[in-house]
Amino acid sequence: MESQKVFQITHTDSKTKARTGLLHTKSGTVKTPFFMPVATKAAAKFINTPQLKEIGANVIISNALILHLNPGEKLIKKLGGIRKFMNFHGINVTDSGGFQMYSESIYLKSNDIGVHFKNPKNGDKIFMTPEKNMEIQLAINSDIAMCLDSMPMYEESKTSIKEAVRLTTLWAQRCKIHHSKLQKLKPKNRQQLLFGITQGGIHPDLREQSIKDLAKLNFDGYSIGGFGLGESWKEEMKIVKLQKSILPENKPIYLMGIGSPIEILEAIGLGVDMFDSRLPTQNARRGTLFTSIGPLKLLNKKYEHSKDPIDKKCDCFVCQNYTRAYIRFLLREQEPIGKELASYHNLFFLTNIIQQARGHIKSNTFSKFKKDFIKSYKN
Amino acid sequence: MESQKVFQITHTDSKTKARTGLLHTKSGTVKTPFFMPVATKAAAKFINTPQLKEIGANVIISNALILHLNPGEKLIKKLGGIRKFMNFHGINVTDSGGFQMYSESIYLKSNDIGVHFKNPKNGDKIFMTPEKNMEIQLAINSDIAMCLDSMPMYEESKTSIKEAVRLTTLWAQRCKIHHSKLQKLKPKNRQQLLFGITQGGIHPDLREQSIKDLAKLNFDGYSIGGFGLGESWKEEMKIVKLQKSILPENKPIYLMGIGSPIEILEAIGLGVDMFDSRLPTQNARRGTLFTSIGPLKLLNKKYEHSKDPIDKKCDCFVCQNYTRAYIRFLLREQEPIGKELASYHNLFFLTNIIQQARGHIKSNTFSKFKKDFIKSYKN
Numbered sequence: 093m094e095s096q097k098v099f100q101i102t103h104t105d106s107k108t109k110a111r112t113g114l115l116h117t118k119s120g121t122v123k124t125p126f127f128m129p130v131a132t133k134a135a136a137k138f139i140n141t142p143q144l145k146e147i148g149a150n151v152i153i154s155n156a157l158i159l160h161l162n163p164g165e166k167l168i169k170k171l172g173g174i175r176k177f178m179n180f181h182g183i184n185v186t187d188s189g190g191f192q193m194y195s196e197s198i199y200l201k202s203n204d205i206g207v208h209f210k211n212p213k214n215g216d217k218i219f220m221t222p223e224k225n226m227e228i229q230l231a232i233n234s235d236i237a238m239c240l241d242s243m244p245m246y247e248e249s250k251t252s253i254k255e256a257v258r259l260t261t262l263w264a265q266r267c268k269i270h271h272s273k274l275q276k277l278k279p280k281n282r283q284q285l286l287f288g289i290t291q292g293g294i295h296p297d298l299r300e301q302s303i304k305d306l307a308k309l310n311f312d313g314y315s316i317g318g319f320g321l322g323e324s325w326k327e328e329m330k331i332v333k334l335q336k337s338i339l340p341e342n343k344p345i346y347l348m349g350i351g352s353p354i355e356i357l358e359a360i361g362l363g364v365d366m367f368d369s370r371l372p373t374q375n376a377r378r379g380t381l382f383t384s385i386g387p388l389k390l391l392n393k394k395y396e397h398s399k400d401p402i403d404k405k406c407d408c409f410v411c412q413n414y415t416r417a418y419i420r421f422l423l424r425e426q427e428p429i430g431k432e433l434a435s436y437h438n439l440f441f442l443t444n445i446i447q448q449a450r451g452h453i454k455s456n457t458f459s460k461f462k463k464d465f466i467k468s469y470k471n
Numbered sequence: 472m473e474s475q476k477v478f479q480i481t482h483t484d485s486k487t488k489a490r491t492g493l494l495h496t497k498s499g500t501v502k503t504p505f506f507m508p509v510a511t512k513a514a515a516k517f518i519n520t521p522q523l524k525e526i527g528a529n530v531i532i533s534n535a536l537i538l539h540l541n542p543g544e545k546l547i548k549k550l551g552g553i554r555k556f557m558n559f560h561g562i563n564v565t566d567s568g569g570f571q572m573y574s575e576s577i578y579l580k581s582n583d584i585g586v587h588f589k590n591p592k593n594g595d596k597i598f599m600t601p602e603k604n605m606e607i608q609l610a611i612n613s614d615i616a617m618c619l620d621s622m623p624m625y626e627e628s629k630t631s632i633k634e635a636v637r638l639t640t641l642w643a644q645r646c647k648i649h650h651s652k653l654q655k656l657k658p659k660n661r662q663q664l665l666f667g668i669t670q671g672g673i674h675p676d677l678r679e680q681s682i683k684d685l686a687k688l689n690f691d692g693y694s695i696g697g698f699g700l701g702e703s704w705k706e707e708m709k710i711v712k713l714q715k716s717i718l719p720e721n722k723p724i725y726l727m728g729i730g731s732p733i734e735i736l737e738a739i740g741l742g743v744d745m746f747d748s749r750l751p752t753q754n755a756r757r758g759t760l761f762t763s764i765g766p767l768k769l770l771n772k773k774y775e776h777s778k779d780p781i782d783k784k785c786d787c788f789v790c791q792n793y794t795r796a797y798i799r800f801l802l803r804e805q806e807p808i809g810k811e812l813a814s815y816h817n818l819f820f821l822t823n824i825i826q827q828a829r830g831h832i833k834s835n836t837f838s839k840f841k842k843d844f845i846k847s848y849k850n
Contacts, residue, residue, distance in 0.1 A: 140812070167800075397546060409521075418556055427516075
């Protein structure tokens with residue numbers, strides 16, 4: 093797809109860099125900014141696909157590497173691609189799984205050609221190349237694929253991070269070439285989009301190098317990778333600004349792994365368009381719920397008898413029908429329905445905040461909206 | 472409530488003892504026969520309350536003893552009773568929990584006054600009397616309560632079972648007296664119903680004693696307790712026939728712990744009105760699914776690539792939208808959505824079969840319907 097057709101900015105806020113847009117994919121168009129619930133294994137945890145629709149979660153992200161290990165991309169292809177496989181009538185994004193391959197327990201070694209790692213299920217050795225990763229994501233047939241990146245760990249030396257940036261660029265080039273080659277016979281409107289992922293940790297010089305290298309490759313969008321490993325939000329914000337300053341305005345920007353309401357609003361204010369994180373659902377299962385006045389630790393004894401909904405200001409199905417006392421009881425008892433209700437609320441809350449943000453961007457009141465939200469949301 | 476108002480037989484099949492009826496409770500009227508999903512801790516496993524409604528499961532059963540241990544009946548009462556607590560807009564039945572108290576791990580001893588057992592969570596010793604049990608079930612405010620029964624184990628000697636029958640009768644008398652006393656100021660249409668539970672294992676003489684003892688107490692309905700412990704279906708059927716032959720026709724009969732489609736249809740043919748079992752959902756989570764041609768072992772390798780729904784003849788949301796291959800994959804990965812989809816189908820299947828049975832009873836074709844079902848359903 094030509095980039096101007098992939099992403100259209102529909103409005104830019106008058107006071108910040110926040111913008112609303114339309115992202116066009118082969119499975120439909122979605123309004124930006126948006127948040128993607130994580131569906132690593134082709135299913136969100138405790139939230140089924142009609143519920144995702146109800147919540148207004150129009151885009152989800154699964155993991156190509158995890159799905160490659162099981163059930164395998166061949167099965168998903170045979171079943172009609174991930175959209176049909178999991179019966180999700182929205183837009184499917186796949187992450188390449190670079191992040192997972194570099195986890196200590198399975199990583200073996202990497203070189204210019206690819207990454208050697210162990211299958212965590214059976215110990216089998218696997219060699220993953222950028223080309224193979226593109227083939228997997230195309231077989232899965234997601235709407236947006238991610239390049240295979242090389243993941244530096246936060247605590248690694250600057251030299252290792254520099255090496256990761258070098259490999260990430262090298263692989264991004266090969267991803268782009270192979271991905272284009274594999275799709276060239278498809279009509280533009282049936283093609284999978286491909287996003288580059290920048291690395292470089294919190295080092296502005298390395299990150300700048302990574303962004304500039306990838307910018308040359310003209311990806312459909314650009315992800316900011318390698319965060320969520322211990323760096324501060326302030327450090328992340330600097331990198332977001334840097335990435336925005338180098339890339340053309342008409343490229344969608346995806347900040348990977350960020351799922352807290354305040355950080356999302358701050359990032360939207362800097363012009364970020366896409367988010368994903370496992371935190372909203374993971375926290376929900378562990379009893380931390382979003383509310384308009386800040387996170388609620390529902391397992392706290394003081395909510396034992398509470399007849400209140402999780403958030404009095406929330407319109408979601410859970411807040412309209414269930415009490416804190418009931419959900420707290422179910423979570424303490426590890427009852428699946430407790431996890432479901434908590435997860436539903438957290439995803440609804442986040443989706444709803446971003447939907448409101450879109451409205452405020454359009455009416456040039458985003459800045460005040462963000463300020464007011466942050467003022468009442470006590471961490 | 473006067474018994475003729477509690478239960479009305481609307482039609483009796485011309486060839487069998489199957490009947491349709493209306494059971495009136497303070498939360499509404501339900502058509503019999505019906506199956507109750509188990510919601511031990513005030514939540515069905517993986518199926519939320521709107522889904523129960525969708526499935527057509529109008530009555531559920533939770534466990535008074537388990538809820539007494541946590542969160543406690545006081546909390547449930549404070550939150551408006553179990554109906555409001557769990558937001559289930561149907562009819563709530565509570566089991567007394569006699570079954571649980573007699574599990575080897577927590578049972579200490581029993582005498583004429585009540586049962587000593589240990590709280591499995593913290594080891595605290597608890598003394599449960601029939602009176603206390605009635606107070607718990609009234610505080611929980613279910614629509615139908617069960618008497619506290621004394622549970623003989625299947626492998627116990629006939630002498631022990633005889634003693635269990637004696638205690639069960641003694642406690643049933645005390646349950647009835649205390650329950651009536653506690654409710655006497657409430658208008659009839661706000662009163663909780665109370666069912667007796669007969670014991671006696673597979674011994675016709677002991678069971679007959681138990682049924683006759685309880686019949687004198689004029690309960691709103693009669694449960695057949697103490698099954699599901701290793702006896703054969705043939706042995707159970709004999710006891711069902713015996714119980715039906717002694718009790719007046721206008722009493723609803725509840726066969727506890729039976730959840731297989733064929734056994735349910737056979738029991739309906741003998742005039743049983745109510746069923747519950749954890750098997751449909753437990754089996755679902757473990758990969759055994761009901762289909763019109765018999766149970767399907769979904770984890771079997773041969774379904775790995777199957778694009779078929781669980782049951783081609785099933786109209787449920789799961790069969791309309793998901794493949795065997797997808798649900799199998801999710802179950803193998805222990806993904807919660809796999810357990811949800813499988814549980815939803817099994818509950819729908821069973822509810823649907825019983826709904827069909829009601830129609831066939833009314834048109835005097837139940838016998839043929841049962842025969843045809845059993846013929847195609849291969850165990």
